[in-house]
Amino acid sequence: MNDSRDARISAVAALEEPTRRLLYDHVARQADPVTRDEAAAALEIPRSTAAFHLDKLAEEGLLEVVFERRTGRTGPGAGRPSKLYRRSSEYIGVSLPERRYDLAGSLLATALEDVEASGETPRAALDRRARQFGTDLAAAVDHTSDPTGARALMRLLEEQGFEPRSQRDAIVLGNCPFHTLARQHTDLVCEMNLCLVEGLLSGLGITNLQAHLRPTPDYCCVRLESDA
Incomplete structure (x- = not known):
């Protein structure tokens, strides 16, 4: 499907x-x-x-x-x-605003498996998995007609439920796909978000934007800012 x-x-x-x-x-x-x-x-x-x-x-x-x-x-x-x-055996869910608890669960589960195998800390494993997910997601996108990767970045952020919005020389994210988890486990989930977005930037080869944690009411904790 x-x-x-x-x-x-x-x-x-x-x-x-x-x-x-x-x-x-x-x-x-x-x-x-x-x-x-x-x-x-x-x-x-x-x-x-x-x-x-x-x-x-x-x-x-x-x-x-x-x-x-x-x-x-x-x-x-x-x-x-x-x-x-x-x-159908497929799960079909719709939430408004978009929520991606399935993705969070997958990242957390694979991170725990990595911890057992490697001995690294759970947070380090989760951050690495989130960053790799973002990198792989972006690397699979053909953006030859979009040499800066800007349109592809906005599309990927939108598809993952972040509701990106251009704001002067930055991109703010109007929605956190992991909202409830972020309220309960703020540091863990916000860091996961940051690593995921950093992975998107890396996978698209975008170097003129940097992802930062900028907690703001009614927005995702991550903000992409120009390094100029």
């Missing part, structure tokens, strides 16, 4: 239609994949209506499609496999 913010919003919005939502709930409750006929019978709706909404749910990544022969017969004459639906 496309994990972009627009795609996740579209997927959740697909459930606004009442019949579609009922079909999704029905499929999710079943132990085995269901056919169009089974879904239609369960909701007492026409098969064509069930098929339309089931395919829409699959298109949005909320359901997965599988093909099986329910008769148990195989080989010539066994007939075509039936099209069945089951709930």
Whole structure:
């Protein structure tokens, strides 16, 4: 499934239609994949209506499609496999403002694994992992048409939920994707944010901006400032 913010919003919005939502709930409750006929019978709706909404749910990544022969017969004459639906194994979450607790959890988990293997301090491991994540994310971006990397930087910051805003000779971040964690563990999470943004700068080869911790009410603790 496309994990972009627009795609996740579209997927959740697909459930606004009442019949579609009922079909999704029905499929999710079943132990085995269901056919169009089974879904239609369960909701007492026409098969064509069930098929339309089931395919829409699959298109949005909320359901997965599988093909099986329910008769148990195989080989010539066994007939075509039936099209069945089951709930997608993908997690789809939308939060406004954007929150990335999944990313924080991944960075923390891998950092703890590193600590056991290397003996470094948990904070050092987390900072290194966050910086590497930012570097890898930026290095994967083709910005040949953007030689300064400025547009790519703003796009990556936006995709990670930071809501970047240009402000004179600096870039401020209007949202912290780890807001609740940052309130509870301020020093740890703010340092992680700083390292992640430093990784983005490094991966894009941007040298005229430096990331600094500048805690300000209603903003992320990181601020990017020109070194000029």
